[in-house]
Amino acid sequence: MRNFGRNNRRAVLLALSMASVFMVPSLASAESVLRIGMTAADIPRTLGQPDQGFEGNRFTGLTMYDGLTMWDLSSATKASVVIPGLATEWKVKDDDHTKWIFKLRPGVKFHDGSDFNADAVVWNVDKVLNKDAPQYDPSQIGVTASRMPTLVSAKKIDDLTVELTTKEPDSFLPINLTNLFMASPTKWQALYDKAEGADAKAKSTAAWAAFAKDASGTGPWKMAKFTPRERLELTKNDGYWDKKRVPHVDRMVLLPMPEANARTAALLSGQVDWVEAPAPDAVKEIEARGFKIEKNEQPHVWPWQFSRIEGSPWNDIRVRRAANLCIDREGMRDGLLAGLMVPATGTFEPGHPWRGKPQFQIKYDLPAAQKLMKEAGYGPNKKLTVKVQTSASGSGQMLPLPMNEYLQQALAECYFDVKLDVIEWNTLFTNWRRGVKDPSANGSDAINVTYAAMDPFFALVRFLQSSMAPPVSNNWGYINNPKFDELVKKARTTFTDKERDEVLAELNAASIDDAAFLYVAHDVGPRAMSQKVKGFVQPKSWFVDFSPVSIAP
């Protein structure tokens, strides 16, 4: 017994001494660190124009860089809107609606200490649009040019004024410019001068590769350490031009973790403080262990996009409306998706400036749906067979197969016989562009590809305007509605924000009234985090502002 007691005391002493060993570093270090597990398989590109969609913009775009315009990410309740960034004001020319004057913010410096000015803007526009510029980089144009499809060039007026030109009048330009991140020309030039290569093109490629390892923007975070495919460490930029957005933590560590269970385990074991998109079936366990789940409606739509070519069953508006009334979206949210979705009643929901006032109310109304189908000539003994092409996985697709099987069962009650054509995500993405008339559609009557709804072009125009039919853009089903075309043209040529928003709202309402899509869900961008994470605001956006986030000791 005496020995047992002595052993116990030894064990306690040993445990205390070991604990002190582990505690010393944490006491010695006053640096606050925020560790985040991303869903990306790799660190999004760091050279200014990130890849990996909006997750790239979120982590390596909006952190290290700024655009001329930016999103207001400060509110969890209001829709995110565009606000001044590196430009303080902008205006289209009265006598020429293809020319815009942007006034630049004075006193802004890149992380390398060089000045941000009109030359830097011209240089950054040229990096993706001017094939003759030394800094022109083909690897950056794919993720940039399509997000500002009408921008042609930039011209310096004076050090703090720049003129941007579009190929046609386009009031969406200031919104599109949130996607053009300003990299430091001075830093790049220094790397170019040092680079080795057979010709100017090879030197330019080498300079961009070097820039990606040691980036320089004007953003609230600076690049500190970069291990490809493993981690990116950012430190706070004390000299950031917007003092309100100087980060509250000293260091942010970004870790790619593509597997949802691995992310969840990393959070639960304390390896990270925050994970993006935890495994839905682990939400209860995560909350039970004292972690919090942050979520909010995102500008994202999970739809079926209908074929509207001759002979399509969806050409009958009663059928389109019936499908929209036949889905118990709340049931899908509370059951299948464990609360991780917002029922969709259009591309934009009430409260959004582009929502409008649709006459047709999308909701779950089974009797009304069945009535419409009977009016259209269908019933229990005469079902309407429709085929939808979807994928088994994919960025933003949420849980495509279980969700489509849910729709299959729901729509069966409205006399639909739904067939699923499941293909690989990248193939589906390619087919999306080819359209319903292409053999790759495999006889489908609808396609299930999720989309971002951040700006009017991506959210509405590319699907609804008749001239956006394949091969031009994503009007997969060849929608051809003169009202849509007229409203798109009007929106693009209305240069007062308020009036432009009203036209866009009218367009959205018209698309809902026409039941242009089967609107099902909006993603909520779930992220799980430790109770130590304070000050986080999840806006109604794909993006978040990491600056106000702090870590409790």
Add this chain to the structure above:
Amino acid sequence: MLAYIARRIVYVVPIVLSVALVCFLLVHITPGDPLVAVLPADASQELAAQLRAAYGFDRPLPVQFGLWLWKAVHGDLGTSIATGRPVLAEVMRAVSNTVMLAIAAAIIGFSFGLLFGLIAGYFRDTWIDKLATGIAIAGVSVPHYWLGMVLVIVFSVQLNWLPAVGAGPGGSGQWAWDWEHLRYLILPAITTSVIPMGIVTRTVRALTGDTLSQDFVEALRAKGLRETGVFGHVIKNAAPTALAVMGLQLGYMLGGSILVETVFSWPGSGLLLNSAIFQRDLPLLQGTILVLALFFVLLNLSVDIAQALIDPRIKRA
């Protein structure tokens, strides 16, 4: 012996060429756009054509293959479409991490496999044999990713003893064998080791049993040789086959286990392959498959030569 080695090396050349051709064609005949990683679905035709030309995807397939092979022979596997980084550097960094994991898994798997195999062989048809065989069968049968998740739940989430993911406190960087890095290696290495452990156990058990039942063992014992001496003879007879099995298993492990590396976010060749597939990064996919295939071929070559050195009868066969 030198002629045998030269002949084996010559045989490798058509194999490597075939591997190169197959991995080049495999990624080109699959549906979808090779530039999907950088080309948004709403990109204009002009932009798509411009990028295809920039990456050389507008040229005829044989020309693309010829250029790719020529560059590959000169150590240039191209540039990753997704990251813009050289493929060779990406692959070698990942392979280095996988080699580290494979060595750790091999040490665990082969040590326990040999131990269990010898014990089972010596005590054939006893409960010890049944226990060792049972462990071996479980090792071969259990799904990697399931075991990995169970280990993470127990040792990371519940007990908080070991990290759940990653390759080190500050990223893998370079090989480090201190405790801070080794603790990241333990769970993936155990998970990776169970299959080779099972296979080696079964192989060594069978070889030990067969050798012990041969007449020369009885003769050795009759001559008064001690059991340790007999044991030496048993090992010598079992070694070539066991070595071949070990070589193959090491080859599989160097190929990287996509599932294990994904579960543990271990930055090896399996995870790289996974990323390349999901990002549809063709140059990276081709480069990774080629390098891994070359590893496998060279490892087999090394094993064949080692076998011939140990047992001269093999080179005559």
